[in-house]
Amino acid sequence: MTLKDNSIPLLNGLVLAGGRSKRMGSNKDLINWHGKEQRFFAADLLKTFCQHVFISCRQDQLAHVDPAYQALTDTFLDMGPFGGILSALRSDREKAWLVVACDLPLLDEDALRFLIANRKPGKVATTYESPFDGLPEPLITIWEPKSYAVALHALGEGATCPRxxxxxxxxxIVKPRNPDALLNVNTPDDAATAREIMQRTKGNPPSKNNRDGYAF
Known part of the structure; x- marks a missing residue:
């Protein structure tokens, strides 16, 4: 990190769960991969690292969010993930936002910890390089406060793609140590791949005690 510790914006967490899951055929955020709905599992992961954690959702989903979790409804409508990210950045402009999608069932604490350990607060964002296409992965990214102005400018230019x-x-951009953790599950075939990986790695979970030299 390049800024003094006391000048580094604190992290809020955001789970993007407002999609309509058309390719999956069922709601991805409601899939139970780890003993609870994935949106809640992802929120629990973020709580280890973030001051406040929110579940990004549509207004019509709000009544179905467990009251033990904080919901954040979109104020930028009909923009997909970009709308959720913009809505979060607008809601608290002094915080950085660690954003993850609800369709990352293999995401774990180690992947989040490694991203945070490699965070550069002076940049607009810190993100992973996708192991699938080599491009930045916007749906597991730390968006710094300055990214709000950058995103608004992009929106003004007609862009609605966070990537x-x-x-x-x-x-x-950071290369992932465990590429599997970034697997997006958008289709039933993707889900089958995720289950295969889970079965293969069962009994060998990543250590929650390995802090990679990063103090929280």
């Missing part, structure tokens, strides 16, 4: 924002911004 394009990262490509064109001053983004710090």
């Amino acid at each position: 394009k924002v990262l490509i064109n911004a001053d983004t710090h």
Whole structure:
């Protein structure tokens, strides 16, 4: 990290769960991969690292969010994930936002810890390089406060893709140590792949005690 510790914006967490899951055929955020709905499992992961954690959702989903979790409804409508990210950045402009999608069933604490350990607060964002196409992965990214202005400018130019924002911004890109953790499950075939990986790695979970030299 390049800024003094007391000048580094604190992290809020955001789970993107407002999609309509058309390719999956059922709600991805409601899939039970780890003993609870994935949106809640992801929120629990973020709580280890973030001051406050929110579940990004549509207004019509709000009544179905467990009151033990904080919901954040979109104020930028009909923009998919970009709308959820913008809505979060608008809601608290002094915090950085650690954003994860609800369709990352293999995401774990180690992947989040490694991203945070490699965070560069002076950049617009810190993100992973996708192991599937080599491009920045916007749906597991730390969006710094300054990214709000950058994202708004992109929106004004007609862009509604968060990946394009990262490509064109001053983004710090990190190679993942465990590429499987970034597997997006968007289709039933993707889900089958995720289950295969889970079965193969069962009994060998990542250590929750390995802090990679990063103090929280």
